[in-house]
Structure formats: structure tokens, C-alpha cells
Amino acid sequence: MKDFLKKIIVGIHAPRWLVLFIDIYIISNTFLLAYLIRFNFSLNFNTSALRVQLPLVILISLGIFLIVGSYKGIIKHTGVADAIKIFKASFFIVILLALGVYINRLVLSKELYNIPLSILLIHFLLNLVVLVSSRFIYKGLYYILNANYDFDHRILIYGAGDSGLITYSVIKKEIKSKVDIVAFLDDDYIKQGKNINGIPILNPAKLTQEFIDLKKIDEVIISIQKISSQDLMKIVEKLTLFNIKVKIVPPVSDWINNDLKIQQIKTIKIEDLLGRDPIKIHNPNLEDKFTNKIFLITGAAGSIGSEIAKHLVKYKYKQLILVDQAESDLYDLQQYFVNKNKINITAIVADVRNYNRMNLIFEQYQPNIIYHAAAYKHVPLMEGNPYEAVFVNIEGTKNIADLAISYKVEKFVMISTDKAVNPTNVMGATKRVAEMYINSCNNKGNTKFITTRFGNVLGSNGSVIPLFKEQIKYGGPLTVTHKEITRFFMTIPEACQLVLEASCMGNGGEIFVFDMGESVKIYDLALNMIRLSGLKYPEDIDIKIIGLRPGEKIYEEVLANGENTINTYHPKIKIAKIRPIDFKAIHNKIVNLCNTNAINNKEQIVLNIKEIVPEYKSKNSIFEVLDKPEKLNGKIKKKIKINEN
Numbered sequence: 001m002k003d004f005l006k007k008i009i010v011g012i013h014a015p016r017w018l019v020l021f022i023d024i025y026i027i028s029n030t031f032l033l034a035y036l037i038r039f040n041f042s043l044n045f046n047t048s049a050l051r052v053q054l055p056l057v058i059l060i061s062l063g064i065f066l067i068v069g070s071y072k073g074i075i076k077h078t079g080v081a082d083a084i085k086i087f088k089a090s091f092f093i094v095i096l097l098a099l100g101v102y103i104n105r106l107v108l109s110k111e112l113y114n115i116p117l118s119i120l121l122i123h124f125l126l127n128l129v130v131l132v133s134s135r136f137i138y139k140g141l142y143y144i145l146n147a148n149y150d151f152d153h154r155i156l157i158y159g160a161g162d163s164g165l166i167t168y169s170v171i172k173k174e175i176k177s178k179v180d181i182v183a184f185l186d187d188d189y190i191k192q193g194k195n196i197n198g199i200p201i202l203n204p205a206k207l208t209q210e211f212i213d214l215k216k217i218d219e220v221i222i223s224i225q226k227i228s229s230q231d232l233m234k235i236v237e238k239l240t241l242f243n244i245k246v247k248i249v250p251p252v253s254d255w256i257n258n259d260l261k262i263q264q265i266k267t268i269k270i271e272d273l274l275g276r277d278p279i280k281i282h283n284p285n286l287e288d289k290f291t292n293k294i295f296l297i298t299g300a301a302g303s304i305g306s307e308i309a310k311h312l313v314k315y316k317y318k319q320l321i322l323v324d325q326a327e328s329d330l331y332d333l334q335q336y337f338v339n340k341n342k343i344n345i346t347a348i349v350a351d352v353r354n355y356n357r358m359n360l361i362f363e364q365y366q367p368n369i370i371y372h373a374a375a376y377k378h379v380p381l382m383e384g385n386p387y388e389a390v391f392v393n394i395e396g397t398k399n400i401a402d403l404a405i406s407y408k409v410e411k412f413v414m415i416s417t418d419k420a421v422n423p424t425n426v427m428g429a430t431k432r433v434a435e436m437y438i439n440s441c442n443n444k445g446n447t448k449f450i451t452t453r454f455g456n457v458l459g460s461n462g463s464v465i466p467l468f469k470e471q472i473k474y475g476g477p478l479t480v481t482h483k484e485i486t487r488f489f490m491t492i493p494e495a496c497q498l499v500l501e502a503s504c505m506g507n508g509g510e511i512f513v514f515d516m517g518e519s520v521k522i523y524d525l526a527l528n529m530i531r532l533s534g535l536k537y538p539e540d541i542d543i544k545i546i547g548l549r550p551g552e553k554i555y556e557e558v559l560a561n562g563e564n565t566i567n568t569y570h571p572k573i574k575i576a577k578i579r580p581i582d583f584k585a586i587h588n589k590i591v592n593l594c595n596t597n598a599i600n601n602k603e604q605i606v607l608n609i610k611e612i613v614p615e616y617k618s619k620n621s622i623f624e625v626l627d628k629p630e631k632l633n634g635k636i637k638k639k640i641k642i643n644e645n
Contacts, residue, residue: 020062020071023131027061027093028054030126034119053115057097057123064092070131086131094124153179154216158235159224160186160201167223167249168196170260182215204238212242219245221265236268240531268532289504290315293410296367297322298352298400299374301329303457304415307496308371309333313342321365322347323358324374352396355403362403369503372400373415375431382427383550383621386605393430395594398437405445413503414438416453416511418488418556424619425551429609432616437590439509440583448508453576455488455516455556457495464522468529476541478526481548486519486555498573505568511576513565519556548620586612 031054039045065071070085101115155171157164164184171179184201186192191201211217220239222232239246248268249260295312299305300322306329312320324330327349334347346365350357352374375393376382382389397414404412416435419428435451442449458465464487471478490498494514502512523543530541537543548554565574593608606623610616618624 016071020065022134023065023071024058024061026130026134027127028058030130031057031119031123034122034126037122038116038119049114056100057093060096060100061089061093064089064096068092082135083132086135087128090124090127090131093127094120097123153218154182155179156183156185156207156217156220157181158185158204158220158222158239160184160188160191160196161224163225163249164223165196166260167221167265168199170262170265173262182217185220204235207238207242209242212244217244219247221247221249222268223249225249225251236532237528240528243534243536245534246532286500286504287315290317290369292316292318293368294319294365295321295369295371296361296365297371297373298324298396299372299415300324300347301326301333302373303492304454304495304499305371305373306333307492308373308499309345310336311496311500313337313340313345317344319344319346319365321361321367323350323352323361325349325351352400353391355399358399358403362407366407368410370400370404370409370412371415371499371503372397372412374400375415375434377417377427379419379425379427379551380549382430383425383623386426386430386602386609387600389426389430390593390605390609393427394433394437394590397434398590398594401438401441401449404447404449405441408445409447411448411450411503411506412438412441413450413452413499413506415499416451418453418455419553420453421557423613423616424553425621426606426609426623427551429606429613429616432613433590433593433609435511436581436586436612439511439578440581440586442509444583448506450502450506450508451511452498452502453511453513454495454498455490455514458489458491464525465529468526472529472533472535472541476530477544478530478541479544479546480523480526481546481552482554483523483545484554485522485548485552487522488516488519488556490514490516501570501573505573509578509580511578513574513576515572515574550621551618552620 032050035045035050036042068085068089070082070089097115097120098117101117101120104114157167159167164186168181168184171181181199183199184191184196185204185207186201187204189203192203194201222235222239224232227235236246246268247265250264250266290312295317297305297309297312297320300309301324305322305324309320309322322330322333322345324347330347330349334345337345348361350361352358352372374396376389401412403409414434416431417428419425420432420435421428423429423432435453438449438451441447456463468478498512498514502510506512526543527537530537530543533541535541564577566577568575589608589612593605593612603623603626606618607626610626617627
């Protein structure tokens with residue numbers, strides 16, 4: 001019987017004309033019922049008058065329904081808006097009928113058209129009740145007959161507040177997805193034990209694997225708007241212990257036209273679990289600072305460079321020059337802007353190491369602001385290729401900085417790394433040398449030289465998150481170099497905000513750093529990623545400790561020894577206090593380093609870097625021996641020239 005009713009109720013996609021016909025039929029019957037109620041269900045009234053009055057009621061009602069459009073709503077999605085339309089239609093019907101009765105009494109004086117006002121009032125009230133309730137009865141039957149019927153997903157909604165109710169409404173409208181909402185979860189003890197539309201509100205503490213298995217729960221949707229990152233992490237860590245998927249409703253600011261769409265409910269990302277609230281910067285001065293400027297971005301096709309470019313096009317720039325040696329990635333970025341109909345954007349394939357090529361670019365475009373993101377950044381690779389690290393990270397930076405001075409660029413913003421702080425590897429040491437050179441250039445001309453120092457950028461090319469995703473895809477194991485290794489993390493949008501803000505705020509000579517909260521254990525990150533993927537550790541995916549890579553630290557730092565910070569207008573942005581560096585001294589050392597002919601003499605290159613950066617102490621590297629000259633063997637001594645001074 002239930003299946004038969006389901007085919008009738010669910011299978012009907014009522015056309016508008018049918019809804020209109022049913023509404024007219026209801027109006028006719030409620031008019032007759034109004035007479036019966038008025039005369040105590042007796043026929044002590046002029047029944048022949050109904051033959052004249054009823055067609056008039058039908059004609060007026062038809063006209064009003066067509067004008068108001070109350071018949072156009074989708075019955076299974078009936079809501080407050082539909083009830084308001086029915087109220088309007090019923091109100092206009094009674095007004096027109098009352099007006100007709102008044103005119104009849106005043107002009108025509110025909111008894112057949114003399115409808116008692118009490119009948120009109122009863123008719124109005126009946127119309128409201130019957131028309132609205134009929135729609136909600138149909139809607140109720142529709143959902144009752146769908147309950148527990150071939151559901152693809154059975155879910156819990158974490159949060160029984162406004163956001164949770166909106167999430168519930170959105171999901172219930174998407175019947176094609178065959179989703180059953182089993183219960184709400186909420187920490188508010190006042191709500192616990194109550195019901196929303198017949199769905200119970202449970203205490204999250206009662207959530208167990210037995211309950212999940214019994215109710216056949218597939219996923220939990222976290223729908224809480226005002227929640228700190230720390231509280232979100234606690235909820236997710238508990239939920240990921242169970243064999244269910246965890247999804248999250250985005251902030252209201254991300255909803256499409258302030259309206260939540262079901263496709264916006266996404267699987268929770270590791271970026272949501274930084275253990276701190278996202279850093280947000282809103283500086284209205286950026287609009288004025290960036291208007292009519294010519295921007296040049298080196299390393300434009302990389303994660304940071306491309307994000308900077310995508311932010312800059314929001315302003316009234318004059319021209320945007322994108323420079324990178326990665327041809328395919330640069331082409332993809334160029335096509336992104338073409339598809340967005342962005343103009344005055346030029347993509348140039350060029351290498352920052354080629355001074356003459358870069359000089360031609362500066363001469364042709366005369367940039368006002370430079371974002372220098374071009375760099376080699378992979379620690380193990382650069383440990384084995386110090387020559388390349390020197391020529392990209394140091395000489396490439398020197399080339400762009402020197403050209404910035406020559407062409408009187410307003411501001412030069414360099415993207416650096418926390419690995420430049422007390423470096424233990426070639427990559428970090430070369431970035432520290434670049435920082436030193438940038439600092440020394442600040443008073444050499446009109447250009448203001450600014451440095452931004454990042455932690456690890458989540459989701460950037462080569463970062464740990466894409467690596468873990470790839471390893472999960474192929475069944476693991478996830479590889480972690482040390483169980484205690486920690487890193488400071490920031491998202492790509494956060495990194496981009498810091499760069500843009502630094503270019504606006506900086507007056508030259510500063511190193512801007514973010515307060516990134518507590519560092520995150522990579523091992524815990526791996527555990528969370530496994531669980532967020534709906535898998536179990538170690539049954540489904542294992543974690544393998546592979547040992548520290550060459551040059552790798554267990555703990556990163558954001559400030560060097562002797563560096564302190566100065567506060568800025570934003571509590572999360574600090575300026576590292578650094579000692580001024582003599583331009584001539586650092587310039588000559590860098591020239592000597594870059595002019596070395598020892599391409600294959602890695603030891604000599606690294607030793608020269610160590611002379612520039614005394615705090616550079618190699619760790620877990622073949623270059624550790626260079627920090628202990630007394631232990632150098634004769635073969636290495638012959639290869640390198642040690643500065644006895």
C-alpha cells in the first residue's frame with residue numbers, strides 16, 4: 001500500500017494548471033461550507049442564490065489566482081512564501097466580493113447577489129486554512145513516503161542552531177540525493193532531548209561506533225558558524241575516530257548570494273585544522289596604493305606568485321607582468337586570466353638568472369612594484385645541488401634587486417622562508433643570503449626593499465599536504481621523516497595577504513612575519529588526513545617514519561638569534577628587528593660566491609655560503625664536516641680553499 005501511495009504522491013509532478021484547478025475547486029467548496037457554518041449546517045437560506053453567487057466567486061478567484069500566482073509554487077517545497085501568496089489571494093478575493101456586494105446594494109439591489117458579510121468572512125478564513133494546509137499535507141506525505149526508502153546516505157548534522165536548521169532545509173529539498181537526516185548533535189544541554197521536525201537532538205558525547213553502526217550513519221556535517229579553529233579541531237579529532245566521513249558547511253560569507261547550496265557542503269580540509277583562527281586582513285588603503293600601478297611578479301606561475309596575481313587583478317592596476325621559466329605552468333595561468341576576461345596582463349617566459357634578459361623586461365615595462373617569488377625551495381634537492389640554489393636564490397635575487405634600483409622601482413617585496421632563520425641546509429642559507437642582500441640595498445636608491453618570511457604554505461607545490469594526498473590515493477604508507485618534527489603552517493590566501501599588506505605597509509628594510517600560533521606536528525597532520533579521508537590508521541593506511549632528510553630540522557623558527565619583533569597595526573603581523581647590513585661588504589661576498597668556477601665543487605660553494613652566514617650549521621648533511629675544519633680529510637682540504645681569516 002505504501003509503495004502504491006508513493007507512486008501516486010511522489011510520482012506526481014503537478015502541472016500549474018492542475019494546481020489552479022484544485023484551488024478553484026477548494027474555493028468553491030469552502031464557499032458552500034461557509035453558508036452551512038453560518039446557518040448551523042441547515043438549509044435555511046436561499047439555495048437558488050448560490051447558482052448566481054458561486055460562478056461569481058469562481059470568476060473572481062480565477063482572476064486573483066492568475067494575478068498573484070499562488071498556484072505556481074512547487075508543492076513539495078511549500079514554505080512561508082507560498083503561505084503569504086495564499087493569504088494575499090484570499091484577502092483580495094474577499095475584498096472584491098465585498099466590493100461587489102456593496103455596489104449591488106447601492107446600485108442594483110438584486111437579492112441574488114446579496115452575500116452576507118459574515119459568509120465572506122467565514123469564506124476568507126476557510127480559504128486560508130484549507131489552501132495552506134492542503135499544500136503542507138501534500139508536502140508531509142511526500143516526505144513521509146520517502147522516509148527510509150532507498151537512502152544513499154544517512155547523516156548527522158552537528159549543530160542545531162540557525163546554520164544547522166538551514167543545512168537541514170537545504171538537504172531536505174534535494175530529495176534526488178536520497179539523504180536521510182538521522183539526528184542533530186549539539187553541545188547545548190538545553191537543546192538536547194528535544195526535536196526539530198521530528199528529528200532528535202542528541203548529546204555528542206553519546207556518539208559511539210555502536211550507534212553509528214546501528215543507525216548506518218555514513219557522514220557527519222558540521223554546521224556551526226561561530227566556532228574557533230581549536231574547537232573545530234577537537235570536534236573533528238573525535239569524529240575522525242569513527243568510520244564516517246566528516247563534512248563542513250562554509251562560512252555565511254562564502255554562501256552564494258547569501259543562500260547555502262548543497263554543493264557547497266564540502267569534505268573538511270586539513271587547512272581548517274591549523275589549530276588557530278585564519279588570519280584575515282582588510283586594508284582599504286590597498287585600493288589607493290595599487291591603482292594605476294605596473295606590477296611585475298617573478299616566479300608568477302608558482303603557488304604564491306599565481307595567488308598574488310589573482311589578488312592583484314581585483315584592483316585598478318595599469319599592467320601586470322608575469323615572469324617565470326616554467327612554460328607550461330605560466331601558460332595555464334595566462335589562460336586562467338584569458339577565461340576571466342582580464343586585460344593588460346603579459347606573460348613572459350624568462351629566467352631571473354639572465355641579467356640581460358631581465359634588463360630588457362625592466363626597460364620595456366618600467367614596473368612600479370615587484371613581487372619576487374622566484375626561488376628554488378626544496379631542501380633535499382638543493383642540498384644536492386648547491387650551485388643551482390646559489391644562482392637562483394642569490395644571484396637571481398641580486399639581479400632583480402639591482403635592476404629595481406637602476407629603474408627606480410617604488411617597492412621590491414621578496415618572499416622568503418622560515419628556513420632562512422638559523423639555517424641548517426643549503427636552501428635556507430641561500431635564502432638568508434638573499435635576505436641580507438635585500439636589507440643592504442635599502443638605502444642605495446629610491447626603492448624600498450621589503451622581505452616577507454613565511455612558514456610552510458599549505459597546498460603549495462611540493463608541500464606535505466599534496467604529498468600525503470598522493471600517498472593516500474595509492475594506499476599509503478604516509479611518510480614522515482621524524483615523529484616529533486613540527487612546522488609552522490599558513491594557507492596560500494594568508495601568505496598572499498601578508499605579501500600585499502607588506503607592500504603597502506613597508507617603508508623599506510623590514511622583514512615581516514606572521515604570528516602563526518603554535519607549530520603543528522607533521523605526524524598528527526598525517527593522522528588527521530588519514531581519518532578525514534574516511535580511512536583508519538593503521539588498518540587502512542599506515543604511517544612510516546623514514547628519518548630526517550638532508551639538511552632538515554626537527555623544529556623551525558621564525559626569528560633568528562638576537563632578532564626581536566616590533567608590533568604593527570595588525571596583531572598577527574610583526575616586524576623582525578634586524579641589524580643593518582653593509583652593502584659593500586655583502587655585495588663583494590655575493591659577487592665572489594656567484595663568480596666561482598667551482599660548479600662541481602659543492603664543498604667550496606657551501607663553505608663560501610657559511611662565510612657569509614656564520615649561523616649556518618649543516619644538519620643531517622654531508623656538509624656537516626665543513627663546520628669542523630679540524631676533522632677535514634686531506635682530499636676535501638685539497639678541493640676547498642678555507643679562509644684562514
